[in-house]
Amino acid sequence: MANRMMRGVEIEKFGDADSLSLKENIPVPQVGKYEVLIQMKAVGINELELRIRSNGWRTFKPPFILGFDGAGVIDSVGEGVTTLKPGDRVYVFQPITGTYAEYCLAAQDRVYKLPNNLSFEEGAVLPNPYFCAIRCLTRAGFKKGETVLVNGASGGFGLGAIQLARGLGASKVVGTAGTMRGRELVKQMGADEVIDYKSPDFKRNLRDIFGPEGVDIIIETNVDVNFEMDMELVARMGRIVVIGKRGKTVCTPQNLVFKETTVLGCALFFCDSGERKIMSEMIDHGANEGWLKPYVGTTFKLSEVAASHKFIENRRGASGKLILLIDSSAEA
Structure with a gap:
């Protein structure tokens, strides 16, 4: 034939x-x-x-x-x-x-x-962005009640990270985006606060939101631009998960030592079949409960x-x- x-x-x-x-x-x-x-x-x-x-x-x-x-x-x-x-x-x-x-x-x-309540178009959004967001939170050892900042949150990955952090029980979820439409979407996906990263008050606004205690987990999509700021914002024993970069990154080691900060890379391509199965089960859970909607x-x-x-x-x-x-x- x-x-x-x-x-x-x-x-x-x-x-x-x-x-x-x-x-x-x-x-x-x-x-x-x-x-x-x-x-x-x-x-x-x-x-x-x-x-x-x-x-x-x-x-x-x-x-x-x-x-x-x-x-x-x-x-x-x-x-x-x-x-x-x-x-x-x-x-x-x-x-x-x-x-x-x-x-x-x-x-x-x-x-x-x-999941039966998701369309094919929504299903096409899931694999890379949502799997990657789950892996970032898992690598960071996310626990219910922690605070999460997603820098560059209006893309497919960032929106998934915002929605998952909120659905899994973060006490405060904050995202950053450079356009009005992007900030509207980040808010729509469950962020408590959304900050314009193009604003001259960007860093001060983030410091005001998290206060002196800082943020537990930062998911960073543009580390070469934000790393020094991230080290200032992160809480003691906090974690910075690096998912994206565009150039060389400068690091002041003492800023990591003072807070005992952990910096992690995240690469979805290294997941094995067992990890991916757990990720798919988390997606099923969120979709069935109604809080996960790409x-x-x-x-x-x-x-x-x-x-x-x-x-x-x-x-x-x-x-x-x-x-x-x-x-x-x-x-x-």
């Missing part, structure tokens, strides 16, 4: 956003042992994918289909798959083949059932993939995670 064909965004050479285009007649991946084939409905767009598109990353060598996460329906399962079946609504993280396509192949331990940012059709990457490159301030709609009905 002839292979089925699909549409997808296949990288043939690294380049700018205009190098992306929708291709027809790509063979649908063949499912193997312990693997599942997913008919994609919605796909998350991650900034890492823009860097891969431009310059490559790790072992990515053309041709390959771009995309790390998304949501859809199980089409078929391979030998040995016991946790999933055709027709299941699922979301996927770090699949075998990229998600910017009508079908995606993944190992069964990287595919998770989508915010879907701007959506694009699969054929508009180049425009979606340009949107990210040219925007001023993030407003949630962007989504590609893959379902053929969304392309009509």
